[in-house]
Amino acid sequence: MKALKPLDLPMVVRTFAAIPGLAGAGAFAGANALYLEHIENSLGRFSLDIDLQNQTEEVEAIHRRLSPQAQKKLKLVSRLSAEMYEYQARVGGQTIRIEIARPYLRHRKKYQPSKHVAGLAVVSLADLLFAKISAFSTRGFPRDLIDLFAVDQQRDIDWQELLSQAARASDNDYNPAEFLRKLQSHHHECVRPVYLRELPVRHPPGPAVLREFIERLMIANQAVAQATLQPPRR
Structure with missing residues (x-):
């Protein structure tokens, strides 16, 4: 696959639209969640991946319940541990890295709905x-x-x-x-x-x-x- 490029909002939205059920795999976390959902990105901060965190399900169970359509789009490239799976997908000619993991720190606050992706929960600020x-x-x-x-x-x-x-x-x-x-x-x-x-x-x-x-x-x-x-x- 081609080298990863920084993700912008349109590509993040497009990725969730292209992969059925991805929004339900976990709560949106990481730098992209911070800058796309919580604060203005005046620094032009960029990140290369989409982070999803799920503290109620085992990651392997999430992997197994992905639909055939989603599994066709997502290529599992690494099981970094039983609690962290890394995928890659091709969306609009771009290689997207997606990480589904159990959060290292439990989420204490209520999730908020995404401003941009229907059905996607977002980790609190x-x-x-x-x-x-x-x-x-x-x-x-x-x-x-x-x-x-x-x-x-x-x-x-x-x-x-x-x-x-x-x-x-x-x-x-x-x-x-x-x-x-x-x-x-x-x-x-x-x-x-x-x-x-x-x-x-x-x-x-x-x-x-x-x-x-x-x-x-x-x-x-x-x-x-x-x-x-x-x-x-x-």
């Missing part, structure tokens, strides 16, 4: 942010930071409260010490031109703006770290 906090704390990818930054630009987020919730959640991998190390690394690297060029965005933010955001996250993270060290009140 709160749950997408919660997962991004966990991901950045462990892997620290630039794309995780830029997604947090993009939300901050358009929503009034209490980062200290959000990090406090992550610290209390048993399934969230947020760790104040690791989170700080990742922030410090990005604070140092983001002034380099190569850093901005490698971000998956067409319109990267200026280093000063990104650094200011990182510094605010550091302050929120420090407050959470200090709170976790305090002995419980009697």
Whole structure:
């Protein structure tokens, strides 16, 4: 198959229309859900795949119940684990990657209906942010930071409260010490031109703006770290 291209809204909509039952395989998640359903994509953030997450069914059961028409369109290319299957499909001459998985963090909030695809549920902004906090704390990818930054630009987020919730959640991998190390690394690297060029965005933010955001996250993270060290009140 040909190399993957960044997906835009028309192609995402076209993919769901072309594959019967795909909208019922799971809730729309990942970067495409964030920018197509929740916030404006002023940064020109791009993603190469469609992520669907299902926390009530086994992924193999979802695979088996796909209709013959859907299975003809979808090519299973990888079983990354029992909880994550990766497919590819050809839609309009373009190769589309589709991932169906059980979410690493359980979805806590109610799904919302898609603005663009009938019958498609969308993971809430709160749950997408919660997962991004966990991901950045462990892997620290630039794309995780830029997604947090993009939300901050358009929503009034209490980062200290959000990090406090992550610290209390048993399934969230947020760790104040690791989170700080990742922030410090990005604070140092983001002034380099190569850093901005490698971000998956067409319109990267200026280093000063990104650094200011990182510094605010550091302050929120420090407050959470200090709170976790305090002995419980009697």
